[in-house]
Amino acid sequence: MVLGRTFQEELKQKKISAEEAAKLVKSGDWLEYSHFVMVPKALDAALARRKDELRNVVVRGVCMQATPQVALVEPKFEHFIYCSGFYSSYERKIGDRCQSFVTNYSRNPLDFRRGNATPLRLAFIATTPMDKHGYFNFGTSCSHTQAVCDIADIVVVETNSTAPVCLGGEQNGLPISKVDYVVEGDNEPIPVFPQDIPATDVEKKIAELIVAQIEDRSCIQLGIGGLANYVGKVLAQSDLKDLGMHSEMMCDAFIDLYESGKLTGKYKEFGKYKMTYTFAMGSRRLYDFLHYNQECATFPVDVTNDPRRIGLNDKVVSINNALMVDLYAQVASEMIDFRHISGPGGQLDFVLGAYYSKGGKSFLCLPSTRVLEDGRQISRIVPFIPQGMTITDSRTVVDYVVTEYGLAHMAGKTNWQRAENLIQIAHPNFQDELIQAAQKQGIWTKTNKIG
Incomplete structure (x- = not known):
C-alpha cells in the first residue's frame, strides 16, 4: 500500500475493464493465464476479440477447465499461439490449436525464476476479490502462480467471487501493491470437474x-x-x-x-x-x-x-x-x-x-x-x-x-x-x-x- 492511501483507494485507482487490459498486449508478447479452474474468462474473451490487431502472441496455460478463446479464434498460429503444460479435455478437443510446452510441473517455478523459460510480459490471473488486508487469493490454483507474477512485467488480476479462499501454506495470494491492474469479472461460477464419472x-x-x-x-x-x-x-x-x-x-x-x-x-x-x-x-x-x-x-x-x-x-x-x-x-x-x-x-x-x-x-x-x-x-x-x-x-x-x-x-x-x-x-x-x-x-x- 502506498503511504497515506487505503487499500480501497488503491483498488479504485487500479480498476480497469477487460477490454482495457487486453489493449496492454502487444504483438510478440508472451503471457500466462492462471491455471486449472481459475480461468480468467473475461480477459481471455477480450484478448480474443483483438485477434486482427495482433500477431505472434503466445499464451500459456495449464489444464484449463474451459476452452481458451484465443485458441478458438486462431487456426493458423498467426495471431495467437496457445500452449498448455498439461492437456485438459477442453484443450484436447481443440487439437492442433493447442501446443505443448514440456516441463516437469514442479520445475516451472524454478525455470521461470532462473530465466530458463521465455520471459513473460503479462500475467492474466483469476483470483478472489481483494480482502480487508489488501490481498487477492489465488483460489484453487496456487500452482506456480506466484512465480508467474514474480517474473511478469505486468500483472492483471480478474476477480471472481465464486472462487474459494484457499489458505496456505505459502505463496497463495498477492497484495494489491504487487498488482498492476484489477478487472472485476462476471463472477461466473468457477468450473466444476465432473464427479459422477463411474469407475469401470x-x-x-x-x-x-x-x-x-x-x-x-x-x-x-x-x-x-x-x-x-x-x-x-x-x-x-x-x-x-x-x-x-x-x-x-x-x-x-x-x-x-x-x-x-x-x-x-x-x-x-x-x-x-x-x-x-x-x-x-x-x-x-x-x-x-x-x-x-x-x-x-x-x-x-x-x-x-x-x-x-x-x-x-x-x-x-x-x-x-x-x-x-x-x-x-x-x-x-x-x-x-x-x-x-x-x-x-x-x-x-x-x-x-x-x-x-x-x-x-x-x-x-x-x-x-x-x-x-x-x-x-x-x-x-x-x-x-x-x-x-x-x-x-x-x-x-x-x-x-x-x-x-x-x-x-x-x-x-x-x-x-x-x-x-x-x-x-x-x-x-x-x-x-x-x-x-x-x-x-x-x-x-x-x-x-x-x-
Whole structure:
C-alpha cells in the first residue's frame, strides 16, 4: 500500500475493464493465464476479440477447465499461439490449436525464476476479490502462480467471487501493491470437474488391488478420474485409520476420507494434521469445503511436488494413471501416436517421493488393453515403447505397475524378472506374443516360470 492511501483507494485507482487490459498486449508478447479452474474468462474473451490487431502472441496455460478463446479464434498460429503444460479435455478437443510446452510441473517455478523459460510480459490471473488486508487469493490454483507474477512485467488480476479462499501454506495470494491492474469479472461460477464419472469394472479391480496394499498411517496422493474417486470411496469404507494426505491435486475423494474420520494427518512430518495440495478440481462441494478451511494448506508446486519433501512423510502411497508400459518397465503417460493426451504433470515427482519415503509405495495403473477406432483390441503392456510416445517414468524409478490382472513389482528386479512380472498381469490373450517378444529381446530365461 502506498503511504497515506487505503487499500480501497488503491483498488479504485487500479480498476480497469477487460477490454482495457487486453489493449496492454502487444504483438510478440508472451503471457500466462492462471491455471486449472481459475480461468480468467473475461480477459481471455477480450484478448480474443483483438485477434486482427495482433500477431505472434503466445499464451500459456495449464489444464484449463474451459476452452481458451484465443485458441478458438486462431487456426493458423498467426495471431495467437496457445500452449498448455498439461492437456485438459477442453484443450484436447481443440487439437492442433493447442501446443505443448514440456516441463516437469514442479520445475516451472524454478525455470521461470532462473530465466530458463521465455520471459513473460503479462500475467492474466483469476483470483478472489481483494480482502480487508489488501490481498487477492489465488483460489484453487496456487500452482506456480506466484512465480508467474514474480517474473511478469505486468500483472492483471480478474476477480471472481465464486472462487474459494484457499489458505496456505505459502505463496497463495498477492497484495494489491504487487498488482498492476484489477478487472472485476462476471463472477461466473468457477468450473466444476465432473464427479459422477463411474469407475469401470477394470478400475474397481485395480483400486481393490491397491487398497489391499495400504496400511494405517499411510499418506495418500491421488490423481484424476474414476479410479481416484473409487479408491477414495473404498478407503473411506475400510478399517484403515490415521491416514494423511499430501497430493498435487485436491479432489472430492479426500472429503469422503475426511468425513469418514480416516484422514487425520496425525503422523505426517510435513504438513502435520493438514491436507496438503497445490491445486484443486472437483465439485462445488469441494470448493465450499476448501473455503477458509484451516484443515487444508495449499502450497506452490515446487513445494508440494518436491520429492524430498514428499519423502519426509512415512508410508507415502502414490496412485497415478499410465497409458502404456513396456517389458523394461518404461512408462508412458502423456502421448499416443504423437498426440498429446495430458502432460508430465507431477507423476514422476510422486514416484520418486514415494521411493524416498520410509515404507512408501507408488502405483502406476492402467487397463491391460485398449480398443482402437477400428475395433481391434491391443495390449497396453508392449515389448518396447513405440515411436510416437514419450517416456514419463524411467524404468529405473518405477515401483509397482497395476492392471486388473494384478500388481507387478519392478523395484530391484532384473530385466527378465520385470518382463515376467509384467507379462503375468497382461491380458491373457497377449501373453504368448509378449513371451516371444521377450525371448527375441534377450530378456527371457529358462528360470522364467510362465510360458
